[in-house]
Amino acid sequence: MKTYEVTITETLQKTVEIEASCHAEAEDLVRTAWENGVHVLDADTFIGVDIKSVLKPRSRDHER
Template sequence: MKTYQVEIKETLGMTVEIEAENSEKAEAMVREAYSNEEYILDAEHFAGVEFAAREKEIEARSRNQKRREYER
């Protein structure tokens, strides 16, 4: 039996309305406010989840090495 590593990635999202001269300044203002912890995202801001499985790296390398040795 193989061992797999499964990554779980949750996404949180929040939309903020802000008045600014342009989109770059609006984003900079929100980035700064976020850095100052004026916006806190938590479970109520849940936007989705992704799962990605991959074979455990060490086992895959070992199996590939054995396969190459066998093919020689």
């Protein structure tokens, strides 16, 4: 049997409106609010999943 490492990446997305003087300030304000728990992403904001696998390389000990 071969060993695989499988990575599961879930994507959550939420759009919020904010007033700011420029896009950098808008992103900073929302980032700060998100870090403070104002914007919580959960199962309701789920938009997709990506599952990828790679064959785990054998260590040199197994090759002998």
